[in-house]
Amino acid sequence: MNAPPAPHVPVLLAEVLEALSLQPGDVYVDATLGAGGYLRAARAAGLAHAYGFDRDPDAIALNADLAGADDVTLIQRPFAELMAGLADHGVSAVDAIAFDIGVSSMQIDQAERGFSFQADGPLDMRMSQAGMSAADFINTADEADIADVLFQLGDERASRRIARAIVADRPFARTSELAGLIRRVIGRGEPGKDPATRSFQALRIHVNDELGQLDAGLVAAERLLKPGGRLAVVSFHSAEDRRVKNFLRDRSGGASAGSRHQPMAQAQAVPSFARPAKAVRASAAEIARNPRARSATLRSAVRSDAPAWGTVISAGAAA
Numbered sequence: 001m002n003a004p005p006a007p008h009v010p011v012l013l014a015e016v017l018e019a020l021s022l023q024p025g026d027v028y029v030d031a032t033l034g035a036g037g038y039l040r041a042a043r044a045a046g047l048a049h050a051y052g053f054d055r056d057p058d059a060i061a062l063n064a065d066l067a068g069a070d071d072v073t074l075i076q077r078p079f080a081e082l083m084a085g086l087a088d089h090g091v092s093a094v095d096a097i098a099f100d101i102g103v104s105s106m107q108i109d110q111a112e113r114g115f116s117f118q119a120d121g122p123l124d125m126r127m128s129q130a131g132m133s134a135a136d137f138i139n140t141a142d143e144a145d146i147a148d149v150l151f152q153l154g155d156e157r158a159s160r161r162i163a164r165a166i167v168a169d170r171p172f173a174r175t176s177e178l179a180g181l182i183r184r185v186i187g188r189g190e191p192g193k194d195p196a197t198r199s200f201q202a203l204r205i206h207v208n209d210e211l212g213q214l215d216a217g218l219v220a221a222e223r224l225l226k227p228g229g230r231l232a233v234v235s236f237h238s239a240e241d242r243r244v245k246n247f248l249r250d251r252s253g254g255a256s257a258g259s260r261h262q263p264m265a266q267a268q269a270v271p272s273f274a275r276p277a278k279a280v281r282a283s284a285a286e287i288a289r290n291p292r293a294r295s296a297t298l299r300s301a302v303r304s305d306a307p308a309w310g311t312v313i314s315a316g317a318a319a
Contacts, residue, residue, distance in 0.1 A: 009290045010035075011292060012234055012280065012286070012296055013041060015280050016298060017038075017041060019230060021230055022095075023046075024045060024046035025047070026048060027051075027093075028051070030053065031053050031079035031082060031097055031099045031217060032099055033053060033060070035059070039052050047071055051072075052075065053075050053077055079217040079220070082217060083220045083223060083224060086224065097232075098231075101234065101237075102210065102236045102240065120175055122173065123135040126208065134203045134207050135172055138172055139170050146163035146166055153201070153205045153239070154201050154203075158186050162182055165184075175200075178196070178200075179196040215247075218243070222303070223308040228302060228303060230302055231303065232300040234296055241297045248299060251309065252275050252276055270307070272303065274302045276301040277299070279298065280298040280300075281296065281297055282294065282296050
């Protein structure tokens, strides 16, 4: 009997493994476990140990078969808490870390999680399945705050009109209700793109603090990686990719003084990463096999032997 299809196809798998350059005896961290694609492939290198992080309890449950392996530890925590999560297991330094940023296919495909408007479901969107939901936010936030989220995180030009309509028609409980309202406000929208796409993306990023999590995760990776350690980050959204690009540029000494990630006081800090590798994007063949790969960008870099920079990213960096 054929095995059921995997719920999530790891994007740029070969390229990520090449960037990680895993060796026998390495300690590897998969910061975004998901369906386990990267971690399962990484084990072939003969790792000393692999740690898989995910804040979604469904992801931990999906990989339950790995939990009993001697060389794998699964940790249900967000990747912003990499240092604390590893410290609980007596680990303070690792050889390689991978991030696959954003929502996973398996989350989108579950209507009951509320990430997508393609099928009706509760207006949830919480990766951790705890805390403020998308419904909580739009049903209680000020009109101006809703508009700011839609514009800043979704590039939605009709953000003010949508926010005004949301406040006038709330409360909302279902994805179909919100998507229907947005379609009525915007009209036809862009060819081939549902008018609700940008707003749903913005709400998901906001509810899960995805950009703030990314900022904290990159700082944690810098502090955890040994000299010569490898970092690989796959992102799918321009705001995510810009953060990764700027972080690696700054930490490798390529930024001017006073950038977002490099305050003036640390303008002369010794680079904590070597010059980043050139960004990698999916081939036409991979996109044909897995359309999700179309928007993926891989950025990677190697840790230098300089100390990690002493400051966390400034508060203004998180959206």
